[in-house]
Amino acid sequence: MKRTREVISFQGARGAFSEEATRKLTGEHAEVIPCERFEDVFRSLAEGRATGAVVPIENTLAGSVHENYDHLLHFELPIVAETNLRIVHNLIAQPGISFSKIRRVYSHPVALNQCLDFFAKYPQLERVPFYDTAGSVKMIMEQKPQDAAAIASQVAAEIYGARILRRSIESDRRNFTRFFLLRTPQYARRHPVRTAPNTHWKTSVVFSTRNVPGSLFRALSVFALRDLDLAKIESRPLRGKPWEYLFYLDFLGRADSPNAKNALGHLGEIADFLRVLGSYPKSA
Amino acid sequence: MKRTREVISFQGARGAFSEEATRKLTGEHAEVIPCERFEDVFRSLAEGRATGAVVPIENTLAGSVHENYDHLLHFELPIVAETNLRIVHNLIAQPGISFSKIRRVYSHPVALNQCLDFFAKYPQLERVPFYDTAGSVKMIMEQKPQDAAAIASQVAAEIYGARILRRSIESDRRNFTRFFLLRTPQYARRHPVRTAPNTHWKTSVVFSTRNVPGSLFRALSVFALRDLDLAKIESRPLRGKPWEYLFYLDFLGRADSPNAKNALGHLGEIADFLRVLGSYPKSA
Numbered sequence: 001m002k003r004t005r006e007v008i009s010f011q012g013a014r015g016a017f018s019e020e021a022t023r024k025l026t027g028e029h030a031e032v033i034p035c036e037r038f039e040d041v042f043r044s045l046a047e048g049r050a051t052g053a054v055v056p057i058e059n060t061l062a063g064s065v066h067e068n069y070d071h072l073l074h075f076e077l078p079i080v081a082e083t084n085l086r087i088v089h090n091l092i093a094q095p096g097i098s099f100s101k102i103r104r105v106y107s108h109p110v111a112l113n114q115c116l117d118f119f120a121k122y123p124q125l126e127r128v129p130f131y132d133t134a135g136s137v138k139m140i141m142e143q144k145p146q147d148a149a150a151i152a153s154q155v156a157a158e159i160y161g162a163r164i165l166r167r168s169i170e171s172d173r174r175n176f177t178r179f180f181l182l183r184t185p186q187y188a189r190r191h192p193v194r195t196a197p198n199t200h201w202k203t204s205v206v207f208s209t210r211n212v213p214g215s216l217f218r219a220l221s222v223f224a225l226r227d228l229d230l231a232k233i234e235s236r237p238l239r240g241k242p243w244e245y246l247f248y249l250d251f252l253g254r255a256d257s258p259n260a261k262n263a264l265g266h267l268g269e270i271a272d273f274l275r276v277l278g279s280y281p282k283s284a
Numbered sequence: 285m286k287r288t289r290e291v292i293s294f295q296g297a298r299g300a301f302s303e304e305a306t307r308k309l310t311g312e313h314a315e316v317i318p319c320e321r322f323e324d325v326f327r328s329l330a331e332g333r334a335t336g337a338v339v340p341i342e343n344t345l346a347g348s349v350h351e352n353y354d355h356l357l358h359f360e361l362p363i364v365a366e367t368n369l370r371i372v373h374n375l376i377a378q379p380g381i382s383f384s385k386i387r388r389v390y391s392h393p394v395a396l397n398q399c400l401d402f403f404a405k406y407p408q409l410e411r412v413p414f415y416d417t418a419g420s421v422k423m424i425m426e427q428k429p430q431d432a433a434a435i436a437s438q439v440a441a442e443i444y445g446a447r448i449l450r451r452s453i454e455s456d457r458r459n460f461t462r463f464f465l466l467r468t469p470q471y472a473r474r475h476p477v478r479t480a481p482n483t484h485w486k487t488s489v490v491f492s493t494r495n496v497p498g499s500l501f502r503a504l505s506v507f508a509l510r511d512l513d514l515a516k517i518e519s520r521p522l523r524g525k526p527w528e529y530l531f532y533l534d535f536l537g538r539a540d541s542p543n544a545k546n547a548l549g550h551l552g553e554i555a556d557f558l559r560v561l562g563s564y565p566k567s568a
Contacts, residue, residue, distance in 0.1 A: 036400070037397075037400065058347065060350065060520075060521075061350050061351055062346060062347065062349070062350065063342065063346065063347025063348035063349065063350055064347035064348070065346070065347065066344065066345050066346065066347055067345055108393055108413075109392055109393065109413070109415055109416065110394075112415075113321075116320070116321065127415070129392075129393070129413045129414055129415045130413055131393055131396075131411070131413045132393065212513075213507075213508065213511045213512060213513045213514075214507075214508035214511070216504060216514055216517065217501070217504045217505060217507070217508035218508075220500060220501045220504060221501060223497075223498075223501070224497065224498035224501035224502075227497045227498070228497060229496075229497045230497075230500055230519070231521075232519050232521075233500065233517055233518070233519045234517070234518045234519065235514070235516050235517045235518065236344075237344075237515075237516075
């Protein structure tokens with residue numbers, strides 16, 4: 001079957017960690033649409049300029065990206081896949097520049113701060129904030145300073161033809177970001193995900209309950225009574241509506257299996273609001 | 285009663301949003317210890333150089349600061365107060381520089397990105413990344429560029445003697461950060477928080493359960509069966525331990541009330557691990 005050529009939108013410059021996630025999710029050969037804002041990422045898929053969108057949803061150090069949960073609710077673009085990407089920071093320079101020449105290191109301040117042990121070891125290196133990680137690689141390749149390096153992903157080094165001087169210089173190796181691949185509802189219907197028979201599935205839902213004592217307990221009963229395993233639960237206060245909460249919940253299973261259908265029907269009786277964001281194979 | 289002079293540690297430069305939170309939590313006159321890393325903030329309190337520490341724990345757009353939950357578990361410094369700070373970004377310049385002269389705006393990239401509507405309205409303004417928000421105010425006051433401004437908190441403008449040219453230029457006004465005030469266990473015992481009789485209290489706990497279906501449901505039953513109201517629940521996968529989770533949970537009430545004591549005793553039977561992080565008056 002001939003498939004449409006993949007065009008994937010993501011937030012950030014070429015070579016951003018989202019592009020690394022895009023490669024894991026859709027292979028090496030997708031065309032990409034780098035966007036300035038997350039909203040643009042969703043819009044480019046909704047308006048048909050992209051065949052898919054890749055967005056970060058949570059990070060093991062920094063928590064959930066609430067903004068993208070908001071866009072998931074607003075745009076109604078189903079999740080069809082997830083992946084967990086380890087955030088590996090690399091010291092990257094122009095080809096031919098040796099480590100001993102480097103005095104300044106450009107990157108996004110968050111990335112610079114995630115490499116403080118490295119900088120403590122090499123006090124001759126000045127940290128210089130830059131707009132984003134991949135953009136700092138692009139800049140040193142264009143402006144060719146002889147004493148500067150950048151911190152970014154391996155994909156950024158590759159895309160801009162730069163060289164990795166030191167690999168994996170982040171202080172904490174438990175830095176993972178979970179990304180979703182989104183499609184339009186039409187695309188998801190026409191191209192069902194094909195998997196091996198013993199694949200584990202996950203389903204993501206958002207629901208709200210009025211905050212009376214025990215309301216979450218009752219909501220979780222619909223999964224516990226049916227032996228459905230939870231993989232994530234998170235409450236988010238609704239601003240301007242004191243005592244009302246959104247809940248993000250992932251459970252193991254497909255929304256269209258009989259057991260999950262019953263649980264979601266039951267949850268619909270208890271929740272004020274319920275939306276299924278998608279079912280997708282669980283990432284390894 | 286004479287109290288020890290307050291010395292509060294926080295992460296970031298003078299004038300960071302953490303300093304604004306510090307003023308809300310301990311008044312205007314505390315001495316402050318700005319620290320580079322969150323770990324240093326906790327350490328300076330644990331080692332007696334500070335009388336208190338102020339740390340962000342979650343943001344309405346960016347989620348929970350997992351790193352600080354890790355430090356709360358490691359350092360065992362009790363939470364004695366919370367506050368919710370609205371993140372207000374201001375355009376700040378040297379006194380005497382008018383808005384029409386500004387061509388470059390320095391700040392942390394996250395702050396610059398939270399003001400994209402403002403930049404769309406004034407396309408003559410170039411965004412320049414800087415190490416932190418307050419530090420960008422310090423820099424323009426020291427180096428005195430005639431065409432540059434910074435984006436930071438009102439406290440930063442005040443501390444560095446700069447002037448606010450435009451107030452509240454952030455795109456999303458629902459940007460709040462919740463901060464905790466921490467003390468040493470000895471200090472917390474010697475200075476119990478005094479409150480009006482009808483004050484609502486909150487208690488924060490961390491616990492883990494083995495991930496068998498229904499384990500969280502059983503854990504929440506200890507609160508539901510006693511009509512204790514939840515204010516936050518969040519799961520966090522334990523990396524390297526597939527299928528084990530930490531849960532962050534806040535409930536309304538004091539840990540030393542009879543009802544809460546019973547609930548926590550019951551939770552201790554169900555959880556593999558349980559720690560009470562503190563009880564404190566609920567922020568308005």
